[in-house]
Amino acid sequence: MRAGSRRNGSSPEGCSVEGLETVGSALLTLGLVAVAVALSLYERLDLEKDIGIAVVRSFVQLAAVGYAIDYIFGLESLVAVVLLLAGMVGFAAWTSARRARGVLRAFPVAAGAIGVAAVATLGVLLLLGIVPATARYLIPLGGMVIGNAMNTASLTLARVRDDVAEQRLKVEAALALGATSRQAVSPILKTALRNAMIPLIDSTKTTGIIFLPGAMVGMIIAGADPLEAARLQIVVLYMLLGSVSIAAILVGLLSYRSFFTARHQLKVDLSKG
């Protein structure tokens, strides 16, 4: 799939959206944020501060990433793209690990799972010639893969940790019957993997009927041919299914070991005394 056709309002270098040529025009949407703040004040939801932080952070982060991507586009260097994606993997793994306090080695587990998911899915897209090896494709697609893999890693890590704690009695009962750590934790892993993957599977099932996914919406708004946008969205969805599956399975398989010793003993002490 190559870059989509351009329509009115597009430039040869890239698309622009009518009415959004300046930051000022984008900031007009702050009026809608004001509605949210007003609602929060009226209903005493105490969310005004959070809304304010979210608005400022999103503005700063998106502006920064916009400039960074623009700079990397200008470099026309694949090494710079790889470095940026590696940085995104590191930040995603750090975020996942923070959500998984209590899981030993959560950062390397999350980094490994998210990194492998990104390399495997982007690698397949490149090897099959589905997308070209350019910053314009690799950065946004990589961002989607890494973001979704991060959410999956966070969900899986937290779920496995919580379920091992909650179901300690069952895990210990299985170990007492001669089960390996892997066998003892197997039902917990299955539940965690299912819960991590079902949201994306469901959204993939309903895509185009209940909602239009982000990449497609973005392309259509930017002036691309809807059929071209649909083709790219199909690639994105299948890519995300693959990356989320890889991330969930790797996180599950790598994380459960942190709860057991090499002699198949739960590290959490269950003794009543």
Added chain:
Amino acid sequence: MGLKIKVSSLWYTTGGVEILKGVNTGVPEGKVTSIVGPSGAGKSTLLRAINRLIEPSDGEVYLDGAPTSEMNPLVLRRRVGMVFQLPALFGATVEEAVLYGAYLAGRSADAARLLEMAGLDASYEDRDLQALSVGQQQRVSIARALALEPEVLLMDEPTSALDEAARRKVEELIRELNHRLGLTIVLVSHALDQVERVADRVVLLAAGRTEGEWSKEEFFSGEGREQAERFVSGRL
């Protein structure tokens, strides 16, 4: 009759707290040995150290004279079965639950026969686990442990969640398994009336140390009586 299990200078520390402080004791083969003691004495910890569900900080547990630290823990746990305070069962039906451990070990077992051994008739095989009372579920967990044909059965307060009638049935079952199969049983209990009905020997633990070990008769009416009374009156 020799010792089936020997516990030698066993220490266990977790989170900076010493739970076991050099426990020495033995479990004679073919007998029901009851471990009693106040809360926090280290009874359950000792049981878990015997089948190495926890790793002792120091000391050794011997099974038939062989150090368990050198055994494959999976093989050890099949030789030394365990029944917990609450029955944690796997599967949907009674049959699935009974055969779970045997399935993990790649062995076949006769669920109907095991259920009968645990005092439930074969008609229970297809029943939904959720439809059973806690007492019946505890019997299923005993049948599950028996499926691995263990040489020793560790029981961690197996009747504490049961009503009086179910408790008595499990006590009868413990005696029956010991008499009929010659099974060596280690029973953690805080109820001395139960110990008097079921045990052959009594080991008294307090604050992570062995206070003494006696035959049941010695404990209740002989030289262990003073210690038994101190335990009952909360002075241990």
